[in-house]
Amino acid sequence: MTVNMTNININEIIDRYQKANNKIIFLDYDGTLVPFNKDPLAVFPDEDLLNILDKISSNKNTVLVLISGRDYEIFDKWFKGKPYQLICEHGVFIQNRKGEWDAQINEAVEWKYNIRNIFEEFISKFKGGFIEEKPFSLVLHYRACKEKHIDKHIDKVVNELRLYTENTSLTLLRGDMVVEVKPNNMNKGIAAKKYIGEKNFDFIMAIGDDITDEDMFRELPENSITCKVGDKDSIAKYRIKDVIETRELLRKMI
Ligand SMILES: [Mg+2]
Structure with a gap:
């Protein structure tokens, strides 16, 4: 405890x-x-x-x-x-x-293309979100989104990402007002x-x-x-x- x-x-x-x-x-x-x-x-x-x-x-x-x-x-x-x-x-x-x-790690990063599409769809709907690209990961920041019940909308994004990352070498991190996808090793x-x-x-x-x-x-x-x-x-x-x-x-x- x-x-x-x-x-x-x-x-x-x-x-x-x-x-x-x-x-x-x-x-x-x-x-x-x-x-x-x-x-x-x-x-x-x-x-x-x-x-x-x-x-x-x-x-x-x-x-x-x-x-x-x-x-x-x-x-x-x-x-x-x-x-x-x-x-x-x-x-x-x-x-x-x-x-x-x-x-x-040294991995192919082609997966970013699909993840980016999911993030971009969210950003096109909700003002204030932005994508951060790192060499081996992609991050969606939504701290500045003013939309009510933003967490519900993020749940949807996370569910979609989960389907995409399941059984892959990718991992999904849900942090404080961020969602990140990165290799899981x-x-x-x-x-x-x-x-x-x-x-x-x-x-x-x-x-x-x-x-x-x-x-x-x-x-x-x-x-x-x-x-x-x-x-x-x-x-x-x-x-x-x-x-x-x-x-x-x-x-x-x-
Ligand atoms: Mg911290």
Whole structure:
């Protein structure tokens, strides 16, 4: 069961953190470190956030990993030369030590044509929706749709997509005001496990708000500190209220 994180929990976590020898922290970006915005490009990392991330990654024996569904090009721009590790598109792109991006899958992307048609039909009916294309995935954003009962219309889109993606190597993600279709052989959990495999970490923490972060919570070892941001169902151990509380927790870990 997920419990609300208390000050006692925070003190225990910090105590464990200080005593550990090899530490790794996985942080989701949207909805975890920055609040949501209708325009995904508007939520760039602010001074306060960069300051927190810089300081945590300069803590002794700490690996800091930003793990996001975002397009790698935007993270490349925002976090160029930063000392932390970057994983984008739910694990499809991992930045290596030289700062280059390694694609973890190499698949034909012809499927995009059909998925795009389904998304475009939705957009032609409902103002405010838009499609984001990433190298290996397609995303429908509908946060800005003002239409009443938009979820019902999205249910229809999802049903149609389900028919199309069933028994294929594609997976359908329904996130917070987004629907994404991507190959199913990579997710945040698989990507996080890759990192864990490298070293013997005795402190593992992961914080995230979305359904895609559940893959990460599930794959991490039992003694990991998993934290869900917001009030949605989760398999995480702890629950944090919002972005402000996430930042407060991280600030205490500096
Ligand atoms: Mg998120």
